[in-house]
Amino acid sequence: MIEPRLLRGLRDYLPAQMIARQALIEKIRRVYERYGFVPIETPAIEDRRILLGEETDASELKIFRFDDPEGRPAGLRFDHTIPLARFVALYPDLPRPFKRYVVGPVWRGDEPAPGRFREFVQFDIDTVGTSSMAADTEIIAIIHDTLVELGLTRFLIRFSNRKILNALMVFLGLDPFWATDIFRTLDKIERVGLEEVKATLTKQGPEGVDQREVPAGARCIGLAPEIADRIMEFVGISGGSPVETIEQLRRFFNGCSAVDEGIVELEQILSGLKAQGIPPERFIIDLSIARGLAYYTGPVFETRLLDLPTWGSVFSGGRFDGLIGRFSETSIPATGASIGVDRLFAALEQLGLVGTAPSKTQVLVTVFDQNQLGVYQQLATELRREGLNTELYMGEETRIGRQFKYADVQRIPIAIVVGPDELSRGEASVKNLRTTFGAAGKQHSVPRDQLISHIRSLLEAVE
Amino acid sequence: MIEPRLLRGLRDYLPAQMIARQALIEKIRRVYERYGFVPIETPAIEDRRILLGEETDASELKIFRFDDPEGRPAGLRFDHTIPLARFVALYPDLPRPFKRYVVGPVWRGDEPAPGRFREFVQFDIDTVGTSSMAADTEIIAIIHDTLVELGLTRFLIRFSNRKILNALMVFLGLDPFWATDIFRTLDKIERVGLEEVKATLTKQGPEGVDQREVPAGARCIGLAPEIADRIMEFVGISGGSPVETIEQLRRFFNGCSAVDEGIVELEQILSGLKAQGIPPERFIIDLSIARGLAYYTGPVFETRLLDLPTWGSVFSGGRFDGLIGRFSETSIPATGASIGVDRLFAALEQLGLVGTAPSKTQVLVTVFDQNQLGVYQQLATELRREGLNTELYMGEETRIGRQFKYADVQRIPIAIVVGPDELSRGEASVKNLRTTFGAAGKQHSVPRDQLISHIRSLLEAVE
Numbered sequence: 067m068i069e070p071r072l073l074r075g076l077r078d079y080l081p082a083q084m085i086a087r088q089a090l091i092e093k094i095r096r097v098y099e100r101y102g103f104v105p106i107e108t109p110a111i112e113d114r115r116i117l118l119g120e121e122t123d124a125s126e127l128k129i130f131r132f133d134d135p136e137g138r139p140a141g142l143r144f145d146h147t148i149p150l151a152r153f154v155a156l157y158p159d160l161p162r163p164f165k166r167y168v169v170g171p172v173w174r175g176d177e178p179a180p181g182r183f184r185e186f187v188q189f190d191i192d193t194v195g196t197s198s199m200a201a202d203t204e205i206i207a208i209i210h211d212t213l214v215e216l217g218l219t220r221f222l223i224r225f226s227n228r229k230i231l232n233a234l235m236v237f238l239g240l241d242p243f244w245a246t247d248i249f250r251t252l253d254k255i256e257r258v259g260l261e262e263v264k265a266t267l268t269k270q271g272p273e274g275v276d277q278r279e280v281p282a283g284a285r286c287i288g289l290a291p292e293i294a295d296r297i298m299e300f301v302g303i304s305g306g307s308p309v310e311t312i313e314q315l316r317r318f319f320n321g322c323s324a325v326d327e328g329i330v331e332l333e334q335i336l337s338g339l340k341a342q343g344i345p346p347e348r349f350i351i352d353l354s355i356a357r358g359l360a361y362y363t364g365p366v367f368e369t370r371l372l373d374l375p376t377w378g379s380v381f382s383g384g385r386f387d388g389l390i391g392r393f394s395e396t397s398i399p400a401t402g403a404s405i406g407v408d409r410l411f412a413a414l415e416q417l418g419l420v421g422t423a424p425s426k427t428q429v430l431v432t433v434f435d436q437n438q439l440g441v442y443q444q445l446a447t448e449l450r451r452e453g454l455n456t457e458l459y460m461g462e463e464t465r466i467g468r469q470f471k472y473a474d475v476q477r478i479p480i481a482i483v484v485g486p487d488e489l490s491r492g493e494a495s496v497k498n499l500r501t502t503f504g505a506a507g508k509q510h511s512v513p514r515d516q517l518i519s520h521i522r523s524l525l526e527a528v529e
Numbered sequence: 530m531i532e533p534r535l536l537r538g539l540r541d542y543l544p545a546q547m548i549a550r551q552a553l554i555e556k557i558r559r560v561y562e563r564y565g566f567v568p569i570e571t572p573a574i575e576d577r578r579i580l581l582g583e584e585t586d587a588s589e590l591k592i593f594r595f596d597d598p599e600g601r602p603a604g605l606r607f608d609h610t611i612p613l614a615r616f617v618a619l620y621p622d623l624p625r626p627f628k629r630y631v632v633g634p635v636w637r638g639d640e641p642a643p644g645r646f647r648e649f650v651q652f653d654i655d656t657v658g659t660s661s662m663a664a665d666t667e668i669i670a671i672i673h674d675t676l677v678e679l680g681l682t683r684f685l686i687r688f689s690n691r692k693i694l695n696a697l698m699v700f701l702g703l704d705p706f707w708a709t710d711i712f713r714t715l716d717k718i719e720r721v722g723l724e725e726v727k728a729t730l731t732k733q734g735p736e737g738v739d740q741r742e743v744p745a746g747a748r749c750i751g752l753a754p755e756i757a758d759r760i761m762e763f764v765g766i767s768g769g770s771p772v773e774t775i776e777q778l779r780r781f782f783n784g785c786s787a788v789d790e791g792i793v794e795l796e797q798i799l800s801g802l803k804a805q806g807i808p809p810e811r812f813i814i815d816l817s818i819a820r821g822l823a824y825y826t827g828p829v830f831e832t833r834l835l836d837l838p839t840w841g842s843v844f845s846g847g848r849f850d851g852l853i854g855r856f857s858e859t860s861i862p863a864t865g866a867s868i869g870v871d872r873l874f875a876a877l878e879q880l881g882l883v884g885t886a887p888s889k890t891q892v893l894v895t896v897f898d899q900n901q902l903g904v905y906q907q908l909a910t911e912l913r914r915e916g917l918n919t920e921l922y923m924g925e926e927t928r929i930g931r932q933f934k935y936a937d938v939q940r941i942p943i944a945i946v947v948g949p950d951e952l953s954r955g956e957a958s959v960k961n962l963r964t965t966f967g968a969a970g971k972q973h974s975v976p977r978d979q980l981i982s983h984i985r986s987l988l989e990a991v992e
Contacts (some may be wrong), residue, residue: 070618073597079614081567081629100913102890102920102941104544105551109648110573110605110634111593113536114847125595130574130603134536134647135638138594142573153541155533161887161925166544171573175598184597185572196923198538200902204921341903342910393533424624427565430840439663440804445803446672448969450563457565458667460626460659478565478625484697 068485075176075184086409086420090216091189094405095212098167098191098214099312101204106166108149114139117150119392120471128175142173146404147361147386148191153391154194162195169407192383192402192421194390199331200383202365202401203338209369209381209403210344217419218371221380224352225367229328230315231356234300236324238293243278247287251357254303256354257378260298261459267294301354308336311351331364349398352390367403371413418472423477428525429456430473432466434485441484445494449482461462474499479528480521483509496520500528537640538647549883550874553679554632554652557868560675561630561654564667569629571612573636577602579615582855591638595665605636609653609850609867610824617657617855617863625658632870644875655846655865659852662794665828665848666801672844672866673807673831679873680882683835684843687815689800691825691847692791693778696812697763701756710750712819715764719817720841723761730757741835758834763815771799772815792830826850830866834876843873886940891988892919893936895929897948904947910959912945915981937962945980948971961987 072078079087095105099512115370118141118339130142143149154160169189179182187256193201193210206223213221228249235245251266271277271286278285289297304316312329319325332351339349358368364385371377383403391397414420435440442458449456457478459469466483473481483495494517497509535541542550558568580592580603591607606612609631615915617623628786632652643648656664669686676684691712698708714729734740741748752760766777775792782788795814804810820829825911827848834840847914854860877883894909896902905921914920920941921931929946946958957980960972975983 067584067858068578068856070579070615071576071602072572072619072792073574073603074599075597076572076574078572078619079568081569084568084570087570099889100916100918102888102893102918104888104890105542105547106544107542107547107550109535109539109541111536111539111636111648113534115531116533119531128598130595130597134538134593135591136537138536140536152533156535156541157543161935162925165920185574193923196925198920198923200906201923203906204923211913245861260972341906343907344910353877366865386533391530393531395530425565425567427564427567430565440800443663443666443801444806447983449672454564455563455565457628458663459662460656460661460667462625462659488937 068393073184075178075182077183077185080424082424083411085423085426089421090411090414091407093215094189094212094407095167095169097208097215100211101165101208103165103191104168106150106153106168106323107170108143108146108153108168110142110171111140112143112149112152114141116393117141117143117148119148130173130175144174145172146170146188147192147389147402149193150190150192150402151386151390151400152286152393154390154398160194163201165192166192166194167191181409183408185209186409187406187407189405190402191404192400194400195398197387197399199334199365200338201330203335203342204337205383205403206335206349206367207342207344207366209349213369213381213403215412218414219418220372221348221369222372223349223369223381223411224355225332225349225365226351226353226355227328227331227365228356228362229331229364230325230353232295233319233322233328235322237319237322238296240289240293244287246360247282247285248289248297250358251287252297252354252356253358255301260301264294264298267297303352303353308332308462310472311353315353335365353375357382357384359384359386361389365401370418373417374413378409379411380413381405425476425478427455427457427476427478428480429454429521430469430476430478430481431456431458432469432481432483433464434466435481436464438484438489441489445482445484449518449521454518454521470497470499476515480524482517487511496524498528536647538641540644540646540648543887543956545885545887548886548889550870551940552884553874553877554870556678557652557675557870558630560671560678562626563674564671566628566654569613569616569631571606571609571616571631572601573605573634573737575612575615576604577604579856580604580606580611582611593638600957608635609633609651610655610852610865612659613653613865614657614849614853614863615856616711617853617861623657626664627657628655629657630654637647644872646871649872650870652870653865654779654867657863657864658861660826660850660862662797663801665794666798668807668846668866669798669802669812669830670805670807670865672830673811674867675717676832676844679877681834681877681880684811684832685835686812686830686832687818688795688812688828688830688843689814689816689818690794690828691819691858692794692827693788693816694819696782696785696787696791697760700782700785701758701759703752705756709823710745710748711760712822714750715760715817715819716821716868718764722920723764727757727761732759737882747895766816767813770809771795771814778816789948797830820845820847821851824849825850834880836880837876840876841872843876844868849969888941890920890939890941891943892917892984893932893939893941893944894921895932895944895946896921896922896927897929897946899927901947901952904952908945908947912981912984917981933960933962943984950974958985959987 129144134140171185171187173185255263267289269286270288283453362384366384368379368382387399431442446456446458479500481497492514493511495511592607594917611701634648634650636648718726730752731754732749733751741952787937825847826883831845848864850862894905909921942963944960955977958974
């Protein structure tokens with residue numbers, strides 16, 4: 067016998083979870099389509115050079131690696147953004163802008179943790195081929211509408227702009243080589259706190275080692291403490307209103323024009339959000355938002371659930387104007403965001419916002435007498451033709467009470483019994499299992515020609 | 530620059546294909562749910578020992594192999610049946626019977642061919658935990674209903690029973706060791722013809738080599754020609770009606786009781802199909818159906834499209850009562866079938882039964898004046914709130930005619946224009962792009978408060 071185990075960091079979805087997850091994905095899809103986005107799908111397996119790119123930090127990406135049957139280096143996608151960039155470069159005739167969504171699993175060989183798996187579903191939305199901040203505004207509006215559609219009201223979309231962070235590097239006279247390391251460190255403020263972030267920024271490497279030669283993730287940034295203090299001052303900028311935040315930002319930069327473009331972009335997004343009627347209490351400019359990925363170039367956004375403050379972001383993204391240029395002669399701007407479906411689903415579960423029904427079946431046709439199987443098969447067929455989700459009982463229980471119990475566990479609301487009495491009278495007994503504790507519900511015998519309408523009226527009553 | 534290529538045997542889905550594919554999957558799902566099946570999902574990555582089992586022919590399975598981060602042997606699932614068996618063994622509290630569907634990609638490193646890819650989607654349905662032929666009958670009824678739901682009428686479900694093939698082995702005095710080799714050979718009749726199948730069955734290996742020691746797929750069965758003739762006679766049994774086929778079958782077996790159980794099962798399925806109202810012209814008993822997989826134990830089925838006779842089966846399966854026992858102390862019977870979604874989709878495309886729209890967007894809000902962007906954002910938001918799929922134009926074209934062209938290519942039926950005249954009058958111009966060749970359609974200026982109803986009436990007209 068082979069032990070029926072799952073490999074580490076992987077999991078199954080049982081029916082109740084899957085039914086709720088399908089409903090979740092369907093709601094997200096409807097919002098995306100309402101904004102004019104169209105679906106695509108790319109393979110799970112990509113050329114490994116495409117996945118890893120020329121990132122200096124490729125070694126940090128724990129992708130699942132293997133060779134294809136021809137011996138070419140391959141791997142499983144770890145997000146949908148790199149495959150999108152490859153896709154856009156491969157099909158030059160796509161409309162511009164190209165607004166696509168994609169939903170599907172991605173794989174990362176990270177250390178598993180509660181809520182962190184090695185295979186998880188991401189639902190992405192991206193607009194390719196426009197530099198307009200209207201596209202970024204729309205992404206934020208979609209994040210908003212999606213969460214509202216899912217029954218959430220208490221959430222906060224926080225956004226900033228990489229151009230402002232880049233301006234900070236210029237303003238403080240920092241070498242752009244360290245930008246990604248610094249941004250990734252800032253991104254951890256919420257998780258580890260200001261003190262630890264400052265410690266990381268100022269940590270010096272051992273004497274005589276050129277830290278630029280050390281791989282990303284292991285090297286020491288080694289900023290001067292006064293520079294780190296200025297950075298801490300910068301990320302501390304925040305106010306009640308976006309207008310105040312922008313004012314403080316201008317003051318901090320003290321006339322340095324490097325920040326102008328980033329501020330204009332913030333302002334364009336703010337006016338767009340107003341035009342699109344996004345309630346001001348649902349978003350904020352937060353300069354501590356950096357997002358870890360190296361490829362972001364403009365607006366960056368993330369979303370926290372106020373009732374789950376330690377949960378991390380459930381819907382994040384940003385602009386990545388340079389990424390498609392990795393695979394294409396022409397540089398093509400793009401912006402987008404991604405939902406971690408499993409993380410969001412787990413959050414909704416915590417908040418009691420997901421269904422728990424293990425089945426969508428409406429009627430169980432019981433088997434009173436195995437010799438009359440044809441009668442039950444015919445009856446179930448009739449109900450299905452009327453559009454009712456109908457299961458014919460196929461278990462080993464011969465007693466009707468046990469068959470009712472099966473329906474009850476599956477939360478099937480109605481069971482039909484046709485015994486010899488019903489059969490001789492041309493009737494069927496209809497049992498409403500929803501009115502019951504256990505299996506002692508109401509049961510009515512109705513003529514066969516009234517069966518459908520009787521079932522429909524019961525189903526309306528239980529909804 | 531990294532070349533944006535796909536690895537061999539892999540492909541992308543563009544929006545028009547994806548929209549049609551989603552509609553296909555949704556229709557299939559509705560049928561499955563009407564029969565009371567519930568969804569599950571399992572990871573793409575499984576323990577390699579689970580995938581390969583103790584099949585003697587494991588080397589034939591071209592699975593994608595790698596190790597997980599802990600160095601455990603892993604691989605990508607090559608079907609949904611093995612993961613189902615593992616799943617059922619892992620969760621002993623699942624209801625019995627457990628009726629589940631699953632849709633998702635599977636991976637095989639086979640040589641690509643037209644219509645054969647290394648990653649492809651299978652949509653499976655299986656009933657676990659019952660030996661009743663009612664379950665197998667239901668699978669055939671579902672195959673029927675699904676294809677009808679997809680607009681197909683000219684198809685033929687062909688079924689047989691492995692117990693009859695096993696009885697043939699007994700009746701002809703053949704060693705069970707060769708059963709799978711013989712069944713796989715028979716399964717190729719349609720593709721390679723009777724003569725070549727007979728040649729394969731009778732082919733002798735080189736002198737002095739024990740063919741049982743040769744790996745499956747490479748070894749020679751070496752039947753005596755008169756035995757092969759008897760097998761050919763057996764697979765030739767077929768008649769107009771199932772009743773005639775069963776009569777011929779009894780005559781062939783000449784009173785040998787080994788065949789009785791298989792015949793009883795055929796008869797139970799036949800009476801069930803009749804009770805469920807499946808038209809008799811849509812199914813046939815075909816004794817040449819063996820299905821290649823080693824794990825089938827009872828009824829086996831496949832489905833051909835009459836208008837694409839060389840297409841192969843689009844919906845196949847069978848009973849596999851032994852498979853779950855690989856992973857479980859208790860043996861659990863099961864039966865089911867699988868749709869190759871991509872193969873079926875390609876077939877429907879050939880038959881002109883799939884949509885080709887590259888978008889589900891209903892309205893394009895054009896940008897007449899970039900300085901009025903807020904007006905257009907607000908307008909698009911209003912339309913979306915009314916449930917209309919609405920795209921705000923974000924491309925680089927400033928001329929409205931070019932923006933209409935964009936909508937036209939995307940087959941968006943309606944475009945809205947708000948220029949200075951409309952703005953001053955509180956109106957919007959509505960252009961119906963469906964009445965046009967190119968972009969010269971009708972355009973009406975309507976007051977803003979009548980806009981929604983005007984759009985709705987146009988959309989009703991174009992449908």
